[in-house]
Amino acid sequence: MFTLSEENYLKTIYHLELETNKGISTNAIAEKLATKASSVTDMIKKLSEKEVVIYKKYKGVKLTDLGKKSAANIVRKHRLWEVFLVEKLDFSWDEVHEVAEQLEHIKSSKLIDQLDGFLNFPTHDPHGDPIPDRDGNLKTIEKSLLSTLTKNESGICVGVDDSSSEFLQFLDKKGITLGKKITILDKEDFDDSLSILIEDKKLSISNKIANNLYMKKS
Amino acid sequence: MFTLSEENYLKTIYHLELETNKGISTNAIAEKLATKASSVTDMIKKLSEKEVVIYKKYKGVKLTDLGKKSAANIVRKHRLWEVFLVEKLDFSWDEVHEVAEQLEHIKSSKLIDQLDGFLNFPTHDPHGDPIPDRDGNLKTIEKSLLSTLTKNESGICVGVDDSSSEFLQFLDKKGITLGKKITILDKEDFDDSLSILIEDKKLSISNKIANNLYMKKS
DNA sequence: ATATATTTTTAGGCAAGTCTAAAAATAATA
DNA sequence: TATTATTTTTAGACTTGCCTAAAAATATAT
Ligand SMILES: [Mn+2]
Ligand SMILES: [Mn+2]
Ligand SMILES: [Mn+2]
Ligand SMILES: [Mn+2]
Numbered sequence: 001m002f003t004l005s006e007e008n009y010l011k012t013i014y015h016l017e018l019e020t021n022k023g024i025s026t027n028a029i030a031e032k033l034a035t036k037a038s039s040v041t042d043m044i045k046k047l048s049e050k051e052v053v054i055y056k057k058y059k060g061v062k063l064t065d066l067g068k069k070s071a072a073n074i075v076r077k078h079r080l081w082e083v084f085l086v087e088k089l090d091f092s093w094d095e096v097h098e099v100a101e102q103l104e105h106i107k108s109s110k111l112i113d114q115l116d117g118f119l120n121f122p123t124h125d126p127h128g129d130p131i132p133d134r135d136g137n138l139k140t141i142e143k144s145l146l147s148t149l150t151k152n153e154s155g156i157c158v159g160v161d162d163s164s165s166e167f168l169q170f171l172d173k174k175g176i177t178l179g180k181k182i183t184i185l186d187k188e189d190f191d192d193s194l195s196i197l198i199e200d201k202k203l204s205i206s207n208k209i210a211n212n213l214y215m216k217k218s
Numbered sequence: 219m220f221t222l223s224e225e226n227y228l229k230t231i232y233h234l235e236l237e238t239n240k241g242i243s244t245n246a247i248a249e250k251l252a253t254k255a256s257s258v259t260d261m262i263k264k265l266s267e268k269e270v271v272i273y274k275k276y277k278g279v280k281l282t283d284l285g286k287k288s289a290a291n292i293v294r295k296h297r298l299w300e301v302f303l304v305e306k307l308d309f310s311w312d313e314v315h316e317v318a319e320q321l322e323h324i325k326s327s328k329l330i331d332q333l334d335g336f337l338n339f340p341t342h343d344p345h346g347d348p349i350p351d352r353d354g355n356l357k358t359i360e361k362s363l364l365s366t367l368t369k370n371e372s373g374i375c376v377g378v379d380d381s382s383s384e385f386l387q388f389l390d391k392k393g394i395t396l397g398k399k400i401t402i403l404d405k406e407d408f409d410d411s412l413s414i415l416i417e418d419k420k421l422s423i424s425n426k427i428a429n430n431l432y433m434k435k436s
Numbered sequence: 437a438t439a440t441a442t443t444t445t446t447a448g449g450c451a452a453g454t455c456t457a458a459a460a461a462t463a464a465t466a
Numbered sequence: 467t468a469t470t471a472t473t474t475t476t477a478g479a480c481t482t483g484c485c486t487a488a489a490a491a492t493a494t495a496t
Binding site: 438449462 | 467468469470471472473474475476477478479480481482483484485486487488489490491492493494495496
């Protein structure tokens, strides 16, 4: 169906579309894929031929329904494999992305259906990101950045925005993992840093951190 | 390290070398890979550059130690994934090969080590083929073709020579699976067909079948 | 040993995916 | 609005892996 390269472009456009509803620019794609704008233009033409994107010169691209479904399926595979690696093979959440980038391209619908069942139909990956269902639909849960909580509010940590391994390792070091309860003890006005209670430990975290942690208010 | 294509060539040469100890001919490789001799010559030069094969024009190729180790590692991955698919994801033994052909190219030593442990360090794949260890060594067990057993001899079915899905499905239909005890009741001289006892069922099988089943004598 | 057949290599070409440099279109600014 | 800056596209080239057709080497048969 799609080449490895085509799949990577599809996925990138899919992720970019979740952030805006405008057309996705050539440059935006090039940057995410660490490639050149001219290469992107070439590939966009191919994707347009295959009817997974709508392309008008100089106007950027948009995924068609087929394109969205195809991209969601790749994301589904990526996230299911991440769950597998963490749950079954004892990978930590900062190690899975690279391998999942490879595994997401394996072509076998039976494989992914069986894997889904083997993992007990997980709804979220190790970083708190939702796993699309077979039709490409994903149910978004109510979540807010930790930085938007006010003093004395509390919630459960349900996801990360930045899932770079540096950030994830930093969180591990601080004892911040998904599922933990966090309460805002205090907010510093001059640098927006937070004093929080996590489980029963007091911790001080910067605004940058708070901007990358998703909470489910409770 | 190696491209997908290079890995497939390495694996093919590796398998061919297990059958003979002469140099592997260009044509033999071409046939196994369903490609053209000229393409093989091209690739052989690249592999030779990378020092995984010794190549002398018109004389065929031989794997170097590095080449053997690299190839064995791909075979190791292939067979471990086949075990995973059968043991954990309920694939049948005739469905796994195609998917394993893809999975064997995933690059992550942690992945394969953990998978090995997760599967309890299996020594053989679902077709009875040995799984190379991390250093590329494989211990061959004592096994004989069913067709070489004599009347009243018996053994355990431990492997198949042909693992095409047609053959495997045929075996399923006849109730012949690995681990079952088989006794030779009679041999027909004129067509070399066999009358066998499998578990407690009598069965008549052709010489062609008997030539594709490996037994451990008991 | 010579002629014929087969195998292997070389030569040249093609598609995918990438790149650089230059041209064209669009956006931003004075 | 005219000019400058940025973005995007085109043109041409490169690498990988494959192909066909022809040449060269090796093997087989008379
Ligand atoms: Mn990921
Ligand atoms: Mn993830
Ligand atoms: Mn196989
Ligand atoms: Mn096998």
